[in-house]
Amino acid sequence: MTRLKADDISKVVAGLTQYDVELISKTGCSLKAIAARAAQRDLDHISASRLKIAVIPVTSGQGIIGGFTAAVAGILDYLGFDTFITQNSDVAGIAEAIHGGAEVVFAADDHKFIAFNLRTGAIADNGAATGQGYITALNQMCCGLTEKPVLVIGAGPVGRSAAGLVAKLGGLVSVYDIDVTASRALVDELRKQGQPAKVETDLDYALSRHQVIVDASPAEAVIPPRHITERTIIAAPGVPLGVPPEQRGKHSARILHDPLQIGVATMCFLVI
Ligand code: 2YJ
Missing domain, CATH: 3.40.50.12150 (Rossmann fold)
Incomplete structure (x- = not known):
């Protein structure tokens, strides 16, 4: 953490x-x-x-x-x-x-x-509440998450809570974590609850296939500029923000990030 x-x-x-x-x-x-x-x-x-x-x-x-x-x-x-x-x-x-x-x-x-x-x-x-708050906000930003593919980066307390609520709201959850055992454990848990979920092992490939991203990782610049387009929506509870600084202004209307508020x-x- x-x-x-x-x-x-x-x-x-x-x-x-x-x-x-x-x-x-x-x-x-x-x-x-x-x-x-x-x-x-x-x-x-x-x-x-x-x-x-x-x-x-x-x-x-x-x-x-x-x-x-x-x-x-x-x-x-x-x-x-x-x-x-x-x-x-x-x-x-x-x-x-x-x-x-x-x-x-x-x-x-x-x-x-x-x-x-x-x-x-x-x-x-705080971890669980942050996941819930951010996904509630993301659901609003996306006009609903039903049937939408959502990539959750990070399977720590915030990512786990976020992934659970995305699935509950009908989103199609994919999980990437640098520690694949953590993403597998989260995906297994979601599947046990009857929610479809997928483990991603190649972050670059996963990012290329998702427009809705939850950055719940503590890594800096985890989302390279080539994967941020006019249609990308990012909810980023992770500190520091995983979007490179030079990309933030241009895409700020579609990036949700704060250190504590939500x-x-x-x-x-x-x-x-
Ligand atoms: O009272 C204080 O000033 C300190 N003991 C605060 C410690 C704050 N804790 C952290 O920063 C933890 N790593 C957890 C923060 C979770 C925020 N999402």
Whole structure:
């Protein structure tokens, strides 16, 4: 799993209004609407609740990422929640969140990023939520995924969740992972659920045969320019973005990518 860097997230909060304008132009839906739809929650009910959420800094492993809790809290605040970052980190932060009346807490270490509802026990994982949120948005961008071939690059937690929802929405899933045992395991799992799915072993060939791509890999420039046309649609939860920098401007209307926004918003709506 990629560890986010301060640079990846430094502009998240200041850019949220513009981010939403661009998301609406790509998908027809705001961040709130995408997350609510991904979590199958009623938007009217959610708008009515001004829920208290605590974001807790976690020092374990490689420690605090500058701006991480501020970016998470900024997204939740933008969505209309009553959000605070605890002064204390780790276990003292949990105690502070509870004393401060938080109903939901967000916390991440180097391996796991969760949202947890202290009242209901509901829990959401960032990897799974990000996959769900991105495919909900991709479904909007593609005017439905039924019978459409979709290439999922990366069979980690985000790719697995994404592939599962693509299949559920009727898309024809192909999976490529640098580790073929990971793509085989994912495809086997989908087939067991009665979903058609295919393992791809040659990424170049797979890219040449797909217009709809989910880049859930941490590799840079994984999608070479020759495979990006006016009809290519890319949902890219993977950090860094797999589209080479010089291709991004030209195709930006058909590329969906962010470091945290869709994942955090979807996590929140999954636990409330
Ligand atoms: O509290 C902090 O500042 C740190 N403990 C945050 C750690 C953030 N964790 C990561 O970057 C993980 N690799 C998972 C992030 C998943 C984002 N899609």
